[in-house]
Amino acid sequence: MKVLLNGGVARRGMEILSERFGDRISLRQIAIGGNDPAITEDVANSMGWAEVLISLNYGPEFPPAPNLKLLQIPASGLDAIELKEVPGGAAICNVYEHEVGIAEYTFNGMLEWVVGLARRNEAFKRGDWTGTPSLGGETRGELAGLTIGCLGYGNIGRAVARRALAFDMKVLALTRNPRLLDPEPAFMGAYADLPKILDAVDFLLVCCPLTEDTRSITGAAELAAMKSGSVLINVARGHIVEEGALFTALRDGGIGGAILDTWYQYPNADDPGIRPSHQPFHELDNVLMTPHISGWTEGQQQRRWAKTGDNIEALMTGGNLINLIRPSRP
Numbered sequence: 001m002k003v004l005l006n007g008g009v010a011r012r013g014m015e016i017l018s019e020r021f022g023d024r025i026s027l028r029q030i031a032i033g034g035n036d037p038a039i040t041e042d043v044a045n046s047m048g049w050a051e052v053l054i055s056l057n058y059g060p061e062f063p064p065a066p067n068l069k070l071l072q073i074p075a076s077g078l079d080a081i082e083l084k085e086v087p088g089g090a091a092i093c094n095v096y097e098h099e100v101g102i103a104e105y106t107f108n109g110m111l112e113w114v115v116g117l118a119r120r121n122e123a124f125k126r127g128d129w130t131g132t133p134s135l136g137g138e139t140r141g142e143l144a145g146l147t148i149g150c151l152g153y154g155n156i157g158r159a160v161a162r163r164a165l166a167f168d169m170k171v172l173a174l175t176r177n178p179r180l181l182d183p184e185p186a187f188m189g190a191y192a193d194l195p196k197i198l199d200a201v202d203f204l205l206v207c208c209p210l211t212e213d214t215r216s217i218t219g220a221a222e223l224a225a226m227k228s229g230s231v232l233i234n235v236a237r238g239h240i241v242e243e244g245a246l247f248t249a250l251r252d253g254g255i256g257g258a259i260l261d262t263w264y265q266y267p268n269a270d271d272p273g274i275r276p277s278h279q280p281f282h283e284l285d286n287v288l289m290t291p292h293i294s295g296w297t298e299g300q301q302q303r304r305w306a307k308t309g310d311n312i313e314a315l316m317t318g319g320n321l322i323n324l325i326r327p328s329r330p
Helices: 007-024 041-049 099-114 117-125 155-166 191-197 220-225 243-251 298-317
Strands: 002-006 026-030 052-054 070-072 091-093 147-151 170-174 187-189 203-206 231-234 257-260 287-289 324-326
Touching (some): 007 052, 026 041, 070 298, 099 117, 099 231, 099 287, 170 191, 220 243
Parallel strands (some): 052 070, 070 091, 147 170, 170 187, 203 231, 257 287
Antiparallel strands (some): 091 324
C-alpha cells in the first residue's frame, strides 16, 4: 500500500506507521498548502503514486491523484477539506480521539477560574495571604452546583459532561441533531435553542464544528443574554464566536471572562508571531488564553495514529473503514 503524508503531520506519521507496518506499506511525504502554493514535479509524481493520502487539507491546488483510494484526515475538522475536489474513487475518513485532552483542559480552566490555584500560588509566594480564613478572607466558589452549557454534544461535549456530572454540576446541551445521548443532560436542544440556555449557564463551552450554521452563532445578542459573571470557553473554532462582540463583552463586563484556545488568525512561515486576534484579548485580565493546545496530547496522537493505521489495514484487507465521511464512488 502506497501511503503519502502531507504537511506537518508527516514526521510523526512516518515514524509511527513505519513502526506498525514495516515493509507492508511504502511511505512518502510532501508539503502542499500554507503560503507556498507551488507544486513541484516530485509532489505531482507523489500524488499520482499515492493510494492513501493523509492530509489536513485538500483543495483545487492539489495535483491529480488517479490512484487514490482513501483520504485520511488526521484530525476531526473538515475546515480545510474541499470535498468536491477529492477524487470520487477515494473514501474520506477522519479521526477524533481529542476529547480526553480537551475535557481535561476545560476542567483545568474551570477549576482555575473557581479555585485559582495558579494565581493564589503566585501571590502567596510573594507573601500575600489574601483569602485565608485566618484573616477573615472571602470564601471562594465551587464547581459543584454550577451549570455548564455545551454548544455541541459530540465526543468533546459528552466527555466534558461525564466529568461535570462527577463534579455535581448541571449540564445543558445543544447539538445539530437532538436525540438521546449518554450522558443524558438536564436539557437537550438544537443549536437554535441557544437563547433558551444562555441566562442559566455559569460556563458556556463552545465545542461544535464550524459550519455555515454555527459561524458567529454566538454574537453580541447572545453574549448580552448571558449572566454577567459567566465564562465562555472556546475549544472549537474561533469564528463560532463573533470576534468583536466577544472582546467588547469581556472589556465592558458583559460577561465575567473567557478561556480561549481557538482563534481568528494563526501563525505561518511569513508571520510566526502573529497575534491570534484583531482584538487585544491579551490586554484583558479576565481572559485565560492558550495557543490551540487543548487537545494536543501524547495520548491523542497515539490514539489518532492507531485509528489511522486501522483504516490503512482495513483498506488492505477489505475491512470496514472507521469514521467514514464519504464512501468511494465508482
